[in-house]
Amino acid sequence: MSNTYCLVQSSGGQLELRGCVFSRSKDVPYVQSAFEAAQVELMPIWNYDPSVFFDIPHLRLTSPESDEMAHNVWCSSALQQCQTTLKPHQITALNFLRKNKSCENDIMSLWNQPTNGWLCRFAHEAGISMGNTQDGRSRGSILADNMGLGKTLTTLAYVLATSDAAAEFLWEDWINRSAATLVICPLATLSNWQNKIDIHIENQAIKYHVFHGPSRNQLSKKDLQSASVVLTTYKMIGKSGSALQPNRLTIGSLNLCWFRIVLDKAHLMRNPSAIRTQNLLQLESQFVLCLTGTPVQNRLTDLQSLIKMLKIAPWDRDQIWKNCLIPQMNVGAPEAIKSLTRLMQSVCLRGTKDVLLNLPPKVEHAVVVQNGSHWENWSRELHATFIRMFGRLRTSEERWDPAEFFRQMTMLRQFCNHPIFTRGELLIQPTWQWQDLGKIVHLIGSLQIFLNSVQGIPQTKAVVFSSFVGFLEIAIEADLKNSTRNLVGILLVNFKPLIDFIAWDKGIKFACIATMYKEAWK
Template identity: 30%
Template sequence: MQGITNMIERFSHVQDRSSAHSAKRRKVEEEPEDDKSKNGAFHGGSSGMLSGYLKQKQSDTQSTSLATTPTQSTLDLTGGMCDDDDLEEIKDPREQEVCYGMVAGAMVHCHIVPSPKPGARTLTPGSWPQVKVVLRRIEGDKTRTINVYDHTRTIVGKLNPKIAAGLAPLFDARLLGIRTDAFIGTRRRLPDEEAGQHISRSYPLQLMLYGKFKYAKTVAKHFSRAEVNINLLSPTRVDKGVRVFNPLAKELRPMSAPRAYDQPQAAPVARTEEEVRSEILNVFDSLADTDKLPESEPDDRITTPLLPHQKQALHFMKGREDPAETAMDPLWKKTSAFRGQVTYYNIIASKHYHEPPTKPLGGILADMMGLGKTLSILSLVASTVPDAYDWARTEPALPETTEQPQPQNPFAPPKPGGLGLTTVKRNSKGTLLVCPLSTITNWEEQIKQHIRPGGLTYHIYHGPHRIKDLNQLATYDLVITTYGSVSSELSARSANKRGPHPLEEIGWFRIVLDEAHMIREQSTLQFKAIYRLNASRRWAVTGTPVQNKLEDLASLLAFLRVKPFHDRSMFNQYIVTPFKMCDTGIIPKLRLLVDTITLRRMKDKIDLPKRHDQIVKLQFSAEERRMYEAFQKDAQLRVSVITGQRERMVGGKTYIHILQAILRLRLFCSGGKDLMSEDDLHLLEGSSSEAPIDIDSDEDDEKPALTESKAYDMFNLMQDANGDNCIICSQKLGPKEGSEIESERQEEVMGYMTPCYHLLCPSCIGNFQGLCPCGAPVLSTVALRLTKADQEHEAHSEGNNGKVAGKMPREYSGPNTKVKYLIQELHSWKAKSIANPHEPPYKSVVFSQWTTNLDLIQKALDVEGISYVRLDGKMTRIGRTRAMDSFREDPNVQIILVSITAGGLGLNLTAGNSVYIMEPLFNPAAEAQAIDRVHRLGQKREVHCVRMLMDDSFEEKMRELQEKKMKLASLSMDRDKGDAGGYLTKAEAAKQRLMDLRSLFEKGSKL
C-alpha cells in the first residue's frame, strides 16, 4: 500500500512498470474470440439465497468477461475470465480480485457508430445490439483522455471528460491491477445508420471496475476527492467467481456477485415501453393464488355484509399492518455469511445489510375497478380503531431524515427546494384519505351506506370550511382530502405564507391514497407533498398500479417506504434496467416484490350479473342522408387537395382543417342538423364537386392573432384525435393526473399554442426563440389552462368547428334518428317498470362526448315528459352529489345524462341497468370505463349496453379503428413513430401522414 496514494496523486510515471507484479492473466491478444464463452453456469452465491421461490424460476446463464485490452503503456487489463487451470493460485485474500462496482455517470462521446460483434443481434426491430467496448490510454499521453474501441479495434469515441479524469490515474498506476468491463447497451437505430459511419452522439456506458481487494480503500480515497467525485453503483453484471466489494458503500461488505454472464451470441434485447408495461401488468395480474387467503370478519361498525374477496382483503391488510409479525419479510433473509456476523440479505438486490430491515406497514390494494376497494378500506379503518387510539397517545417521532434520499442522487424522490422537514406536533388516531376531488362524493356516499351512524367520525378537509385547528382535526377517525389540498399546503409553506398547515404537522395513524397512480411522477409537487406526510401505516389503492411505465411502481414503493427500493436509483438499477434488458431472472424477483406487498384480484373473483353488449346500426332519414353526403363531399375534397400537396403536409393548419372536417361528420351522425353551427350549415349552400377548396380559408388569414377561444377549440380537436403533443418533445399536453399545482385555485398551464396551431409544453416554451419548428414566425402564444380546457371540452360542440362566430341554430328542429331511437328505448324501459311495480324501477344511463348533444337529448326528454338528471363537468361538487342522490334514490328519476369526459374517477352508477353510448370514441378505453361505472360491484341486475352507429357513415370507420386499436395520432402535428419504434424524420412523418389520410378516406371507406 505504501506509496500508492502518492503515485495516484502524481498521476503516473512514478514506478517502473516492469517491476510491477500481478497475478497471471491471459492477454486479449492471445485469446481467440470463440474462447470467451467457456465458463460454466452462474451460481447464486450465499448458498442459494433466492430461496425456493426463485430456484425454480431462474435460468442458468453463462458468464463472460468484458475486459479492456492491455497495451504496452498501460496496465495489463484482461480480456476475459480464464479457467482455473490457466491461473496461478492466489493464496493471499488481499491479492484477490474484486469488482468495485459500476462507475456512475459514464458516457461515450462517439464520433463513429460502434460496431457490434459479428452475429450479435437484437429481437427488437430498429435497434442496435449491445456493443462490447474496450477502454485504453495512449502511451505517453499527458492529457487524461481515455479512448473507446469497438471489437474492430477502431477508436469510436472517448470517455466523457469527468469520468476519464478520475479513471486515467488508475489506468496509469499499473500496480493497482485495475481492469474494466464496459459495453454500450441496446439503443435505437436511426434510419440509414450503419456501423463505422461518422456521427456525433453520446451513449450511456455500463462500466464495471475491477481491482485487487487490498487497494479498495486507495480507490475509494481517490474517488472521494472533491476534484474527482466519482460514485460507484452496484454492478449489473460480474464475472463468475468474482466477489463484489464497493469501497464507497458504507453498509456493505464483500458479497457474492448478483449474477455472472457470458457474452451470448445474441445480445440482450431491450423491451419497448409498451412491452414493459404489458409485462409488468402481467406480473400484477398473475399474482399468487388469492383464493386460499384466510378471511377476517369486519367490525360491527360495518353494516354491509362483506363478500368473501373483501374479507380476504381485510385479512391481508391487517396482516400487512401488524408490527408484531415475527416472520421475516419474504424480501429479506437473515444470514451469517461473513465470519459468523449476522447480516440481512435482500434477495432482489443481492445485498447484505447490518441493520435489520424495518417492515413497511401497509402495501398496495390493486383490485380491478368495481371490486369494492372502498368498502375494504372502510372495513380496515373500522377494524383498527383501538390501535389508532393507542397510536394517538404516543409521543410523535421526529421525521426520519434517513428516509430522504441523498441530494446527489438524480433519481431519488425529490425534496421541495430548500424546505426542511416539518416537526410533527402530535399523533392522531385518524386515517388521512387522499383522493381526487371527483371521488369525494363517492366516499361520502359509501360512508353513509356502509358504516353505522356515529360509528366513525369523518371530516372533508377541502374548501374554505375545512378545519385548520390541529388538535380538532386530530380527533376524527377519518379525514378526507384531495391531492390538490395536500399540494397547496406544501406550496404555501414553501412560500413562507403564514397560517396553519396541519396535514404535515400531524403524525397520522394511517395514510390511504385513493387512485394512487396520481403520484407516479416523482418530479411533481404532488408527489413531494405526499412523500413528506408522516404516518405509521400507508396504503396505495389503485386499479392501475402501472399506468405507462415500470417506473410508476417506483413512486408507490417510495411512498410506502419499501426499502431499499424507496430509493429510485436502487429501483432503476435492480428492477428497471434488468427488466428492459430482458434479464430472465428479473421476472421472479419482481413477482416476489409485488407479491409481498400487493393484493390484486380480477373481476372474475366476483359474480357480477351478466352484461349484454349490442351495436345498433341506424339508417339516416332521407333529409339527413342528403346533408350528411354534402358534409362528406366537403371532407373528401379537402383531403384530396391536401394529399395532392405533399409540401404542405407539415403545416398545422392543414391538419386542423382535416380534423374539423372529420368532426363535422361525427357531430352530424350524433346530433343531426341541430348540433351543427351556422358556419357548418353554410357549407351546404351551393356546394358542388366543381367548387374550389381553399384549405387556408375559413377566416384564418383574416385574423392576425390566435384568440383564446379558438385556441381551446383547436386544442379540443387535437385531444379528440389523440394529437395533443408538444411539437418539440412529443410529450402529451392533456390533463395529467399527477400534474404539479401550487394551489387549489390555480389553473394549471398545460402548454401553449402558436398561431400556426402547434403545441409547446411548459418545459419547451422556455427555450422557444419565436420561430416555430415548422418555420413560421411566432409573435405570441395562447396559454392553455387545465380547468378551462375541461370546461371548453364539455362545451366543445358549441364552437365545434373552430369558428369564433359559429353559433348553434336558435330553433330546435326536433330529435334526429339517434335520439328518436333512444326515446323509444327509454319508453320501453319505463313500460317495464310500470309492469313490475314491486321491483325497483329500471333506470338508464346515457353517455355522450359533447354536452351540447346532451342539451338536445334534454330537449327531447322534456317534450316526452321523461324525468331525468344530468352530470357534466361544469357542475359543482354539491350539484354532482344532488344529481347522483336523485338518480339513486328517486323512483321517478329513471334517466341520467352523463358527459363521458365529466364522469371522473370513482363514479358509481349501479342504480342503472341499461347504458346507451350515443357516439363511438377514438379511445375505446373511455367507452369501457363508462360502461364499468354501471357494471360493477353493487349491480343487482343484468346490464344492457347499446352502442349506436349510423349505417354507411364515418362512425363505422371509427368502429374499425377501435377494433384494430388504431389511433388517429397520424392526423396530428405530433412526430410519428415508425414500425421500428424510432421517431421518423419530418419528411418520413409527412409521408406517413399522407398514407394514413388516404387510408381513412380511400375509395370504399364509409364516411
C-alpha cells in the first residue's frame, strides 16, 4: 500500500505554511480535493528521495498546463490552421478565454461570493440596481500577459476556434450583426496585426479587412459582416466622425453588433471620462477581449474602465467603484483587496516571462565611468548652469521656459554619451576623438572582450540597437571597420529577418541598428 509525498503551500495571505502530506494510495483523490477546496496548493518536491522515507513513492501531480494540452480538442482545428505552434501558456489562455465566454458562466456568481458580502450590503443600501444579467450583454476577459508572450497570436487562434459560433451569431440577425472580430488598435500596431495574420495563419484561414484611411469607403456592409477580422484604429471609433467631417464613415456609424471586440493596448481607455472611452463603451458586441500588459498603470480607475467595457454587472457600476472599492483599496481594507483579487482572478489572465520562459535571473551591474579631466570640468560647468537656470540656485523670478528646460536636460544627457553632442554650447572647438568619454570606451571594450573571448560559441556576434544615430556612428568609428555593418532604419516589425541575416552573414561580428528612420542601408 503506497503513500505519497508532497509539499503544501498556502496560497492565501502573506504567511506560508509548508509541510509534507502522506496518504494511502486509494485516498489520494480525496486528499487532493480537500486541499483544493481549502485553496491550499500541493506541489511536487524536486529533490524527493524515497529511500529516506521508507521507499514511499512520490506522487507526480499533473501540471495545469499539461491538463489543458490534453483537453484542447475544441480548438484542435484552429491550431492546425496556425503555421506557428502555440506554446503551453497560449493554450492555457485559449481555455481561459473559452471559459469566460461560455453561456454556462454565471456572471452573477462572482458577485454573490461570500467575500463580497460587504459590497452587496453597500449596493443594497445605496439602491444600486443589479441590472438584467440575461440580456445578452457583452462578456469577455482581460489578457494581460507581459509584452512578447504572443497575445496577438493567441487572439488569432481564438478567432479561428470560435468561427462557427461567429457564423451562428450572424445568421440569428444577418441585418444588424457581424460575424467579425473587430480589432481596435493604435495606428502604429495596425501593420503588425496584418503581418501576424499573414505570417502565422494559413492562407485565407482568416479573411480580414482594414477599416482605416480612404480605402475604407470601398468596403460594403456585407464585407464587414462576413469577414473573420476587421482591423481598425482608435481614431475610427465614433458615431459620426469629427466636427469638421460629420459624415465621415466610422465604426460607430455602421450600427453593427460585432461578434467580438478586441482592444489592443486596452490601457489607452484608462480615463473613464475621456471621449475615446465613451465612444468605445457605445459599441455593441457579444464578447469583449482586452489586451494589455498594464491593466493598472496609475490608479484603479484604469481598471474600472476595462471592467465597464466587459460589462460585468454590477461591477460596471460607477458607484461601486467611486464610493466603495476605490476608497477602501486606498486605505488597504482587507475585504476590498479580497474582492478585487477575486474579480481579477475571474476575468484576467496574466503570464510573466520569468515564469513561462524559465529565464535565468537578471543581473544588473552598475559601472561608474569618468570623463577625462579636461571634459570633467566642462561637465560640472554645464550642470552648474542648469542648476542656476532651473534648480535650487535659481534667482530669477521670471517663469522659466519648459521647452528650454527639456532642451538643456537633453543636452546634459547627450554630453554623457559624448562631448561632441554639446559642441554648440561649448566655447572651444577642440579635436574630437571617440575615446573622449569613458562610457563609449567601456562599451567598446566590453564588446571586444565578448567577441574575442566567449567560449563554446562558434561565431560570436553583437548587435547594438539605438534611436540615437550619432552615438552609433561613434561606436562604428571606434570598432574595427571590417567587422561592422551599419544598418539604419529597420522598422520594429522587420527586426526578426534582420537578425536572421546578421546571424547568417559570417562577415558581420558587430552590427549597429538605428530605429528612427525608414529603410536605408550603409
